[in-house]
Amino acid sequence: MPLHPREKHDHATLKFPDGFLWGTATSAHQVEGGNIHSDWWEWEQTKPPSLRSGKACDQYHLYEEDFDLAKSLNQNAHRLSIEWSRIEPVMGEYDYHAIEHYKGVLKALKDRHFQVMLTLWHFTLPKWVADLGGWENSKTVEYFLRFVKKIVPQIGEYVDFWITLNEPSVYVYQSYTVGEWPPQKKSKWASIKVTWNLAQAHKKAYRLLHQLTRGKPVGFSQNIQSFETPHKHSFLEQFSVIISDILENHSFYFLTKKSNDFLGINYYFHHRFNHLTLEDISEVTKLSVDTTHDVSDLGWEIYPEGMFDVLTDFADGLPTYITECGIASTNDDRRVRFLVHYLQEVYRAIKTGADVKGFFYWSLIDNFEWHHGFEPRFGLVEVDYQTQKRIIRPSAKVYAEIIEHNGIPHKLMKFIGHRVSAEEVLEQK
Numbered sequence: 001m002p003l004h005p006r007e008k009h010d011h012a013t014l015k016f017p018d019g020f021l022w023g024t025a026t027s028a029h030q031v032e033g034g035n036i037h038s039d040w041w042e043w044e045q046t047k048p049p050s051l052r053s054g055k056a057c058d059q060y061h062l063y064e065e066d067f068d069l070a071k072s073l074n075q076n077a078h079r080l081s082i083e084w085s086r087i088e089p090v091m092g093e094y095d096y097h098a099i100e101h102y103k104g105v106l107k108a109l110k111d112r113h114f115q116v117m118l119t120l121w122h123f124t125l126p127k128w129v130a131d132l133g134g135w136e137n138s139k140t141v142e143y144f145l146r147f148v149k150k151i152v153p154q155i156g157e158y159v160d161f162w163i164t165l166n167e168p169s170v171y172v173y174q175s176y177t178v179g180e181w182p183p184q185k186k187s188k189w190a191s192i193k194v195t196w197n198l199a200q201a202h203k204k205a206y207r208l209l210h211q212l213t214r215g216k217p218v219g220f221s222q223n224i225q226s227f228e229t230p231h232k233h234s235f236l237e238q239f240s241v242i243i244s245d246i247l248e249n250h251s252f253y254f255l256t257k258k259s260n261d262f263l264g265i266n267y268y269f270h271h272r273f274n275h276l277t278l279e280d281i282s283e284v285t286k287l288s289v290d291t292t293h294d295v296s297d298l299g300w301e302i303y304p305e306g307m308f309d310v311l312t313d314f315a316d317g318l319p320t321y322i323t324e325c326g327i328a329s330t331n332d333d334r335r336v337r338f339l340v341h342y343l344q345e346v347y348r349a350i351k352t353g354a355d356v357k358g359f360f361y362w363s364l365i366d367n368f369e370w371h372h373g374f375e376p377r378f379g380l381v382e383v384d385y386q387t388q389k390r391i392i393r394p395s396a397k398v399y400a401e402i403i404e405h406n407g408i409p410h411k412l413m414k415f416i417g418h419r420v421s422a423e424e425v426l427e428q429k
């Protein structure tokens with residue numbers, strides 16, 4: 001990992017490059033509600049009601065209201081996904097209402113002058129695809145390409161950046177390594193097959209999108225994790241850092257070389273490998289959660305420096321977008337500190353040469369956090385799930401102020417030092 005260069009202390013705003021994209025990200029299944037033709041929906045029905053997506057945030061109907069909010073909060077870009085299982089609920093049969101719906105959604109973003117980043121696959125599959133073996137079945141690559149070929153000509157005019165796949169490595173880990181997500185398999189062989197098929201899907205979709213969209217940039221979102229061994233003398237721990245970095249962070253890039261116009265980085269995790277034994281190695285990332293440090297409501301370590309590390313480690317000439325970064329917390333002052341700290345690290349990475357062009361906070365609104373249900377609160381905007389009322393949190397206003405300055409104003413850096421509340425900071429001129 002690169003060393004941190006020291007920055008001079010000054011009192012000016014930390015300015016980001018002109019044209020920087022400031023946005024938020026969501027995914028269809030997590031916000032839309034009523035996504036009944038997907039494998040996740042079916043799987044959730046076997047869980048207690050609190051772990052079912054149900055109506056979620058009802059964004060399927062409330063999208064205009066949500067986009068108005070994002071606009072009023074100064075955001076200039078938005079990342080979202082479309083739901084394959086709505087568009088093709090039965091093999092080869094397309095639902096034209098769903099296609100019209102998504103045209104309306106994307107047009108609504110364009111009417112509000114957002115730069116639109118669209119994800120084509122964000123963890124969920126049509127149930128019929130899952131029944132045929134999901135991504136373990138190499139035919140799924142063809143099914144996915146057929147879907148891409150169908151939908152892209154219909155919506156292409158509204159999209160500025162394409163994300164083929166969201167976090168393939170996380171999906172493989174959750175669904176096929178630890179078996180926490182559908183189809184809940186624990187199989188090394190299946191993990192390898194799924195990884196391979198996802199890589200083929202990305203490469204082929206990359207070529208197809210280039211044919212269909214005349215040069216709009218295409219990439220995928222990868223969950224890049226920061227790994228560290230505090231005790232540098234242990235060979236096993238150093239070895240684990242190197243292997244984990246290759247497997248979790250780099251392998252999918254090796255498999256899809258020359259098929260990315262930009263890097264889409266989701267940054268959430270820092271792992272410290274402490275006192276490992278040989279038996280720990282196979283599930284090393286699970287074991288390394290270290291709750292003696294500051295953690296989010298999900299127990300994930302808050303480690304802003306890791307943002308600098310992953311950005312500088314991955315700076316290889318391609319433009320980079322932070323396609324997700326956020327904190328699950330019911331304490332919004334923590335979210336403000338999180339934003340300022342993490343963005344300071346983005347700023348430092350840019351200063352040392354990383355070509356970072358945009359930041360998408362996860363998420364615009366609280367939403368369905370997969371197998372954790374609705375309890376984790378990631379939103380800049382709170383959702384009251386009883387009434388579907390949106391309540392703007394102070395962190396959303398702080399983010400709006402950052403966007404207005406295209407950087408971090410000095411008063412926000414003072415806030416970090418003095419630990420005053422977000423409301424008090426907003427009142428200061």
Ligand code: BGC
Nearest residue numbers: 027166167170223324362369
């Ligand atoms: C995923 C999102 C998820 C977020 C927070 C990312 O890994 O893309 O779907 O909600 O992390 O866990």
